[in-house]
Amino acid sequence: MLQLGPLSDLISVFGPFVIPVLLFACGFVGYLILVLLGRAGLGNGGQ
Template sequence: MLQLGPVDGLIETFGPFAIPALLFVAGFVGYLVLVALGRTGRDET
């Protein structure tokens, strides 16, 4: 079995769907950060 450290415990708890869900959440948070940075840059000019 693949040893992934802390991710291994997460998969055992929530199942293999946890990995794509985490990737989606990370991407969504990154998108919100980029939108927030874009808005602050637009307001300063």
């Protein structure tokens, strides 16, 4: 089995479904950051 450090520990505890959950969580956080930056006016050239 691959040695992925903390990720392999998570897989051993929660099973392989934790990988798509982590990917979804990271994508959701990134989306929220982009939305917040857009509302702050940083995403449209500062206009």
